[in-house]
Amino acid sequence: MFEMPVIDRAKCDGCGLCVSVCHCNILVLVDNVVTIIREERCVSCNRWCTQCEDVCPTGAIRWPLEIVIE
Ligand code: SF4
Ligand code: SF4
Incomplete structure (x- = not known):
């Protein structure tokens, strides 16, 4: 199983910003x-870059993981 962004379809307004920043074409x-394709590439190409979450104005796409540095 691959880790990948979680999408709340009800919040997505189709602005396409996340699509444009994902240079792995996922x-x-x-x-x-927004819909995830080639989900296995999300981890392998950018190692949890989270740019899709960062750019989303509605909070419709986010990572299920939180990295904590101690
Ligand atoms: S975390 Fe990065 S590689 Fe994965 S879908 Fe989002 S923008 Fe694309
Ligand atoms: S940036 Fe957010 S609102 Fe825009 S298409 Fe992506 S998930 Fe939907």
Whole structure:
């Protein structure tokens, strides 16, 4: 099982910002809602870059993991 962003479809307004920042081409818009394709590449290409979460204005896409540095 691969770790990948979690999408709240109800919050997604289809702005496409996350699609444009994901240079691994993992995200696409389907019926104006972001959808994950090639989920296995999310970890391998950018190692949890979280740019999709950072750029999303509505909080519709986020990482389920929180990295804590002690
Ligand atoms: S975490 Fe990075 S590589 Fe993964 S979907 Fe988001 S922008 Fe793309
Ligand atoms: S940035 Fe957020 S609101 Fe915009 S398409 Fe991506 S998940 Fe949806």
